[in-house]
Amino acid sequence: MSGPLLELRNVWKRFGRYDVLKDLNLSVGKGEIVGLLGPNGSGKTTTLRIAAGYSWSDEGEVLISGESVYPNAPLSRSDVGYLPEKVPLYDPLRVSEYLKFLASVRGLRGQIAKGAVQRVLQAFNLSAVEGRLIGHLSKGFRQRVGLAQALLTQPKILLLDEPTNGLDPGQLVEARDMIRRASEDRAVIFSTHIMQEVSALCTRVVYLLDGNLRSISLVSDWSIGGTIKARVxxxxxxxxxxxxxxxxxxxxxxxxxxxxNIFDIVLDCSSDLRGELSALLVTNGDLLSFQSETLSLERRVLKLLDEKEK
Amino acid sequence: MSLYQFSTLIKHELRYYFVTPIAYVVIAVFWSASGFFFSFNQLFVSAINMVSAFHNMSLLLMLMIPFLSMRTFAEERQNNTLELLMTLPISEAALVWAKYLALMTIVLLMLLGSAVAVAILSYFGDPDYGPIVGGYIGIFLLAASFSGVGLLMSSISTNQIVAAALTWFCLLLLWFADYGASLFPSSWLVYFFQHISFSVHYLDLIRGVLTRGTLIYFISVIFLTLVASVQILRIKRS
Incomplete structure (x- = not known):
């Protein structure tokens, strides 16, 4: 199938008089990992909840594999794996019991259900703790169990709300690997505040601002400027x-x-000034070193916010 | 959604009652208290029937059912598992019915345990079984209505204690609703208050008398509370 796996079309969401999402459009295809950025309260969780079918939009529609989710919402949800921000776990259950329950309620039976549980237990290195009570697990393991449940039925679409929140550096690397592996044959959207994560994982980044999405280029590009460091x-x-x-x-x-009379010169520029600057430096002195780099993702996000302020 | 998925939900609910102490405690307290009141009546009142036992049971159920029903949705919401359940391929109605049927299974277990009293009556006397069976059906309907109200209150709450408190409040309000009739003498409201009151209908029930009106009343309470719970879940989605 060539079209997007998930599409949010002209979605509006209001809480009281406040428009959280305004005519939001987003489509994600197979193999894409889309990073959803935005300040707190910008509507990232709301966007994911609408895509997951937990929350309903006031206007617009959600399409999964080209078909509108409403009114057959429960049916379409089989194609979506969702990990909410606060990992939804039943503490008094054992890891295997929890996964078996979710496999069965998603319609998997007998050996197929057992196979699915074993597959995610192995994929997320949970085999050693499958008999442990969820309430006794560490934060990292709890996050893994959350990710495992989202991938139990090998859904086409994976929605992750801040999946690496609160993980230590080791767990963070593991979680990134898991998300990368999970994205191979499905569409993934995940929200985060961590820019390194976006750079490390995403194929595309969108920033939620004023209820709508702005694309942010992941590719280093001088068209929006950068920083030049020279020694002269x-x-x-x-x-x-x-x-x-x-x-x-x-x-x-x-x-x-x-x-x-040796000087270090640092120039922040909003367009590609490498040629002009090097010519000036060579003309007026001896150019000893010259380094340039495009704007980091953080700087690009800040630039977007600056543009909004203006 | 298949019957298999639905039965999985019910089994999960039932298992959850028993992996926490709540079901054990509620059942134990109910059996002990109803047994105590039954013994007390037999020893000191010497009535060879179950009317007083059913009366005590109905009050005990009003006290105990909110402890069972409070967790149904409020705890799921507190633990964020409701968000997970509502993104699974199951409908809100299936979720509500599964939780209700699991709750009613526990209630049935409570009532079955109390049937030891009937065995004792049979051993020591010759009771009339008709009113006893009728009384049990009646008390089950009463408990089913209490459970419906409990489920509804849990569906609107995020806190289990609040859910239990709201359930007690609603049950008491419905129990004593007929008192409201005296506030509006010679008005259609008298009829209204008398007919929405649990206590008016339950008196027939515990005597084993099941009239069509009583049956319709309790089935309506159950149906309305479950439909309202489904609607609450839908409203909270939007």
């Missing part, structure tokens, strides 16, 4: 800095060596 030997630094500031006002310089 120059006797007329004031003249040089004046000329550079005409290119971009966001400039910092520091003298490194008093005797030889």
């Amino acid at each position: 030997r120059c006797n007329t630094i004031d003249t040089l800095l004046t000329q550079i500031s005409q290119l971009s006002p966001d400039i910092r310089s520091e003298r490194i060596d008093q005797g030889e």
Whole structure:
């Protein structure tokens, strides 16, 4: 199938007079991992809840494999694996009991259900704790059990709400591996505040702002600017800095060596100024080193917020 | 949704009652208290019937059922497992019915245990079994109505204690609703208050008299509370 596996089309959601989602559109295809970013209260959880079928939108529709979820919501939910922000677990049950229950209630029977439980137990390294009470598990194991239940029926779509919240660095790496493996043949959306996670995992990033989504490029791209660091030997630094500031006002310089007039120059620019700057530096002194990097994801998000403020 | 998925939900509910102490405690307290009151009546009142036992049982059920029903939805909501259940391929109605049937299984167990009293009566005397069977059917209907109210209150609460308190409040309100009739003498409200009151209908029940009106009343309470619970779950989705 070539179309998107999950599509949110013109979705509106209101809480009282407040529009949380305004005409939101999002489509995710097979093999994609979409990172859903946004400030607290921006509607990330609401978006995932609507996609998972827990919450209903006020307007718009949710399509799974091209078919509208409503009114056959319970039927379509078989295709969706969902891990809410607060992992939904029954503490007095054992890990295997919990997974068996969810396999059965999702319609898997007998050997197929047992096989599905064994598969996720192994995939998430839970075999050693399958007989343990969920209430006695550590946070990392609880998160794994949550992920395991979401993948029990090998759903086409996986929705994860802050899946790595509160995990230690080791558990974080494990969780990322699990999500990456899970995404191979399905569509994944996950919400997070952690930029490194987005960079490490996602094929696409969207930022939820004012109830709608803005795409953020994951590819390093000079079209939105970056930072240039240069070391230069120059006797007329004031003249040089004046000329550079005409290119971009966001400039910092520091003298490194008093005797030889060596300076470090850092320039933040909103477009690709590498050519102009290197020409100025070569003309006005000896260029000792020249490094450039595009904006980090954090800076790109901040830039998006700055644009919104303006 | 298949019958297999539905029965899985019921089994899960039942298992959950017994992996926590709540069902054991409630059943034990009910059996002990109803046994005590039955023995007391036999020893000191010497009535060879179950009317007073049913009367005590109905009050005990009013006290105990909220402890069982409070967890049905309020605990799921507290633990966030309701969010999981409602994203599974099952309908709200199936969820409500599964929880209700599991709750009624526990209630049935409580009533079956109390039937030891009937065995004792049979051993020492010759009771009239008709009113006893009728009384048990009646007390089961009363408990089924209490459970419906409990489930509804749990569906609107996020806290189990609040759910239990609301259930007691509603049950007491419905129990003493006929008192409201005296506030509005010579009005259609007299008829209304008398007919929504548990206590008016239950008096016939514990004597083993099942009239059509009483039957319709209790089945209506059960049906309305379950339909309302389904609607509450749907409203909370949107």
